[in-house]
Every structure is written in C-alpha cells, then in structure tokens.
Amino acid sequence: MTTEHLPADSGSGRKPRIGDEVELEIGAVAHGGHCVARWDTRVVFVRHALPGERARVRLTDVSHAGYFRADAIAILRPDARRVTPRCGHFRPGGCGGCDFQHADPVRQLELKAAVVAEQLSRIAGIERQVQVEALPGRVDGDAGYGWRTRVRWALDADGRIGPRAARSHQVVGISVAAPCEIAAPGLTELATVLEVPERVRRLRGGGHRKLPEVTLTHAADGAPIAVWAGAGAEVPLITETVAGRDFSVAADGFWQVHPEAAAVLYAAVGEAFDGVELTGGTAWDLYGGVGLFAAELADRVGPTGAVLTVEGDATATESAAANLADLPQVRAVNGRVEQVLDELADRVDAVVLDPPRSGAGRAVCVALAARQPSVIVYVACDPAALARDTAALAEAGYRLDTLRAFDCFPQTHHIECVARFVPDPSSR
Ligand SMILES: C[S@@+](CC[C@H](N)C(=O)[O-])C[C@H]1O[C@@H](n2cnc3c(N)ncnc32)[C@H](O)[C@@H]1O
Structure with a gap:
C-alpha cells in the first residue's frame, strides 16, 4: 500500500492507486452509503464521512473510468452531529453492513431522506420533500442497536463467521468480545458456538468459490435459530405476529x-387504501x-x-396459503410475477407490490397499469x-400520490418506502 500523500490537484504525474491518500471536501450524501467528493474532475464516493466535512481519504477502488471509491481515515473538520460509532467493526476497511454509525440518529434520517428525494428527482423527474420516519421507540440512545432479528453471515476458510467487509468477500470475524452491534441479542453468541454441518464442511473443502452462509434468526416466539444454506436439513418454521394474526415463515x-x-409497513399499506371502496x-x-x-x-x-x-418462493407460497387458510377469498400462487401476470385477469381494483431490491421493472409496471387498478401501493x-x-408507472398513466419512508434499518443506508400511485387523468 502506498502511504505517499498525493496533492489535492492529483498532479503527481502518475495514476492514482489503491491506498493513495488525499484531503477532500465532502459533498452530498449519495445512494449506497457514501458521500460524493470531487478530486479534480473525478468523482470520489467516500464512506465514513458526512456532508460538509473535510477529510483525509484513502482510495479503495480506482478501477472505474468515471469515479473512485475511498474511505475517510481522518476527519479534519467534523460535522457537529458526528458521533462515535459503537461497533469496532465500523471502520475503514471494516464491515460493509453499516454505513452511518458515525451520524447521530436524527442526522441519519435526514441523510436517508436526501437520498430518496435525490433518486426521485434524478431518475423520475419528481421533486418531493421526503421525511424518513423512525420506527417506534427506535431513535434515541440504544434504540438503533440490537434490532436486526435476521442476519445472513458467511464462513471463511479460517473458521471466521460474520458479515462481509464493504465491497469484498472477506469475512469480518464476529465474536462475543467484538460483536455485531446491530444484531439482535443472542445472534452473536449463537454464531460463536455454531457447529458446521458435515455437508457444509464438505462444500467448503470442495474448492467452491462461494463461501458457506448461515442465516441466524431471532424470532419473536423463541430462542435464536441457525439455518445453514445447502445443509439439506429441514428448515424450522417460526411464528411472527402482526395486527393479531400469526404468520408462519421459514427460519431462513x-x-x-x-x-x-x-x-409499521402493514399499517402504512392499509392507510394507503383508506378512502378507496374495495368491498367485493x-x-x-x-x-x-x-x-x-x-x-x-x-x-x-x-x-x-x-x-x-x-410469490416466487415455493415454501413461502405454501406458508402464505396456510397462514391465510381462514380467508377463503385469498388464493396463493407460486410463480414469478413477470410470468404469472400474463395469465391474470385483465382488470383488478387494487394492487400491492413489494419486489426485491431490483424492483418490479418496466414490463411489470406497464402490465399492471393496463389492468387499470384504482390504487397501486408499492413497498x-x-x-x-x-x-x-415510478418513471415507468408515470409513462403508463399512474402518478406518485403519497410517499412515506421508514427507517427500518438504523445505522445502514437502507430505507423502506411505501408509495401510493393513482391514475393520472392528465396523461390519458
Ligand atoms: C421484499 S420481499 C416481500 C415479501 C412480503 N411482501 C413481506 O412483506 O413479507 C420480496 C419477495 O418477493 C419474492 N420474489 C423475488 N422475485 C420474485 C419474482 N420475480 N416473482 C415473484 N416473487 C419474487 C421473494 O421470494 C420475496 O418473498
């Protein structure tokens, strides 16, 4: 690693390398858990800094033509709402699980609100003031820690179990002395006493590049449970309760x-249907x-x-059918939404969609709009x-009506939104 300090104008005459250090003014927060800085004409995405700070940063990725990535290693002019991260793994080169432990909880909400507003503006052309709401009892003091009831951690060749380092396959070793501070009580302890099943052990020895992974779950209804991917063992069901109804769900x-x-999301989705007559x-x-x-x-x-x-996952679909068996008006179908949609009726009154991180995609949005629902609620x-x-739905005749955003993942850059779309008469 180079410890040479390049001048801020990068005029040292050689190409910047990983490990190079430079002082930068830190600009706005950007999607992905970092802030944007500029070094000459180059954009630098800096982790572990806050907007308005001045920081010495170390380059961590110079492989892209348009931008570099970097970690802030010294804060020369700190933000007033910078706080000391609790977790020892939250540091340059450390865990990739949390992004904002260095900002106080209210500042974190502001950072996330700025990201949602910026994405809507840049990608969908919509200007919207966004407020991110803290979940009940989760904004002060300890509340932003110990909340994560499920983690999926990897096992490396040295027997370390934990999350991965930022943008890396390296496993961050979690131990009782150096726990994961956002994991629910008991998950770190369970990780340290795990037996690796024989089948998973063989996978690890078989030259597979993908590290074995284990899901640790602290269900509301019992002790923490570990489920190894690929172990071939029966996966236990756990029970979660929302609005007085029990939901069985596979532990992984x-x-x-x-x-x-x-x-909170169940209530927000319900609220989005208030005033819409759906009976029958x-x-x-x-x-x-x-x-x-x-x-x-x-x-x-x-x-x-x-x-x-x-739902695309067969086990989850079976659970859905069983969980709602007392509601004869519900039918659970296993299949990929983009395929199943073709076979569904050509009219529907209301839609909820809660796609994975990649989103629903343009084809699904267009197919939904063609069914002319009076409301689409997008989680x-x-x-x-x-x-x-949102842009695809707008082209298909639906406008963004209400938008709520929730801090379902304190300390990380992740955000959950509930957006309500309604027909836009002006686009027809
Ligand atoms: C964000 S989760 C939402 C689950 C549920 N709405 C909830 O709140 O508990 C997304 C779900 O979509 C499923 N999934 C992912 N891609 C899919 C696809 N193309 N078609 C159908 N289901 C899919 C996943 O298995 C997962 O259960």
Missing part, C-alpha cells in the same frame, strides 16, 4: 428484519412472501371479494428501483 425465509417493521372487489399482492399484505387486502375486499398473492426497499418504477 423472507420476513422484515426489524422487529417493528412488518407492523379484486386485489393482488405481488411478491407476497408469506401473505402479510394479502391479509390486509382480504380485510378490504371482504368475503365477497378476491385476493391473489403471487420499496431500494429508492433507485422505486424511482425507476
């Missing part, structure tokens, strides 16, 4: 990772998981209506994907 299946998130109507819950939002839609359409929940875990799909 999808469920919101913050203990308050599912209930039809509704789709796309990317439905184990049926969380289908339960809300079933209430809205009532026993004379019909709800279809579509989004990635603001860039939400902005892309």
Whole structure:
C-alpha cells in the first residue's frame, strides 16, 4: 500500500492507486452509503464521512473510468452531529453492513431522506420533500442497536463467521468480545458456538468459490435459530405476529428484519387504501412472501371479494396459503410475477407490490397499469428501483400520490418506502 500523500490537484504525474491518500471536501450524501467528493474532475464516493466535512481519504477502488471509491481515515473538520460509532467493526476497511454509525440518529434520517428525494428527482423527474420516519421507540440512545432479528453471515476458510467487509468477500470475524452491534441479542453468541454441518464442511473443502452462509434468526416466539444454506436439513418454521394474526415463515425465509417493521409497513399499506371502496372487489399482492399484505387486502375486499398473492418462493407460497387458510377469498400462487401476470385477469381494483431490491421493472409496471387498478401501493426497499418504477408507472398513466419512508434499518443506508400511485387523468 502506498502511504505517499498525493496533492489535492492529483498532479503527481502518475495514476492514482489503491491506498493513495488525499484531503477532500465532502459533498452530498449519495445512494449506497457514501458521500460524493470531487478530486479534480473525478468523482470520489467516500464512506465514513458526512456532508460538509473535510477529510483525509484513502482510495479503495480506482478501477472505474468515471469515479473512485475511498474511505475517510481522518476527519479534519467534523460535522457537529458526528458521533462515535459503537461497533469496532465500523471502520475503514471494516464491515460493509453499516454505513452511518458515525451520524447521530436524527442526522441519519435526514441523510436517508436526501437520498430518496435525490433518486426521485434524478431518475423520475419528481421533486418531493421526503421525511424518513423512525420506527417506534427506535431513535434515541440504544434504540438503533440490537434490532436486526435476521442476519445472513458467511464462513471463511479460517473458521471466521460474520458479515462481509464493504465491497469484498472477506469475512469480518464476529465474536462475543467484538460483536455485531446491530444484531439482535443472542445472534452473536449463537454464531460463536455454531457447529458446521458435515455437508457444509464438505462444500467448503470442495474448492467452491462461494463461501458457506448461515442465516441466524431471532424470532419473536423463541430462542435464536441457525439455518445453514445447502445443509439439506429441514428448515424450522417460526411464528411472527402482526395486527393479531400469526404468520408462519421459514427460519431462513423472507420476513422484515426489524422487529417493528412488518407492523409499521402493514399499517402504512392499509392507510394507503383508506378512502378507496374495495368491498367485493379484486386485489393482488405481488411478491407476497408469506401473505402479510394479502391479509390486509382480504380485510378490504371482504368475503365477497378476491385476493391473489403471487410469490416466487415455493415454501413461502405454501406458508402464505396456510397462514391465510381462514380467508377463503385469498388464493396463493407460486410463480414469478413477470410470468404469472400474463395469465391474470385483465382488470383488478387494487394492487400491492413489494419486489426485491431490483424492483418490479418496466414490463411489470406497464402490465399492471393496463389492468387499470384504482390504487397501486408499492413497498420499496431500494429508492433507485422505486424511482425507476415510478418513471415507468408515470409513462403508463399512474402518478406518485403519497410517499412515506421508514427507517427500518438504523445505522445502514437502507430505507423502506411505501408509495401510493393513482391514475393520472392528465396523461390519458
Ligand atoms: C421484499 S420481499 C416481500 C415479501 C412480503 N411482501 C413481506 O412483506 O413479507 C420480496 C419477495 O418477493 C419474492 N420474489 C423475488 N422475485 C420474485 C419474482 N420475480 N416473482 C415473484 N416473487 C419474487 C421473494 O421470494 C420475496 O418473498
């Protein structure tokens, strides 16, 4: 690694290299957990800094034509709301799981709001003031730590178990002395006493490049559970409860990772349907998981209506059918949304969609708009994907109405949005 300090004008006459250090003024926050700085004409995405700070940064990636990546290694002019990160793994070159532990909790909400607004503006051409709401009881003191009830950690050849370092396959070794501070109580302890199943051990020895992974879950209804990917063992079901209804979900299946998130999103989705008469109507819950939002839609359409929940994972679809078996108006379908949509009715009254990080995509947005629902409620875990799909829906005749954003992932750059789309008469 080079310790030579390049002048800020990069006029040293040689190409910058990983490890080079330079002092930079730190600009706005950008999507992905970093801030934007400029070094000559070059954009530098800097982790571990805050907007308005001056920092010495170390280059971590110079492989792209248009930009570099860097870590702030010394803060020369700190922001007033910079705080000391609690986690020892939150540092340059360290864990990639958290991005904002160095900002106080309210500043984190502002950073995330700025990112959502910027993505909507740049990608969808929509100017919107965004406020990110903290989840109940989770903004002060300890509340931003110990919340993550599910983690998926990797096992490396040296027996280390933990999350990966930022933009790297290197495993960050988690131990009781150096725990993951956002993981729910008991998960770090469980990781340190895990037996690696024989089948997973063989995978590791077989020259596979992909590291074995384990999901650790702290369900509301019991002790922490570990599920190794590829172990071939039966995966236990756990129970989560929202609005008085129990949902069975595989211990390694999808469920919101913050203990308050599912209930908050369920309420926000319900609120987005307020004032819309759906009794006896039809509704789709796309990317439905184990049926969380289908339960809300079933209430809205009532026993004379019909709800279809579509989910790509067979186990989750089975759980959805079982979880909602007492609601005969709900049908659970296993399949990929983009394929199943072709076979569905050509009219629907209401849609909820909660796609993975990549978003629903243009084809799905266009196909949905063609069914002329009176409301589309989009639950989004990635603001860039939400902005892309907002643009696609706008072209197809739907405008963004209300937008709420929630801090379901404190200390990280991740944000969950609930966006309501309605027909835009002016585009028809
Ligand atoms: C963000 S989760 C939402 C789950 C559910 N709405 C909830 O809140 O618990 C996204 C879900 O979409 C499923 N999925 C991913 N890609 C899919 C596709 N192309 N078609 C159908 N389901 C898909 C995943 O298995 C996952 O259960």
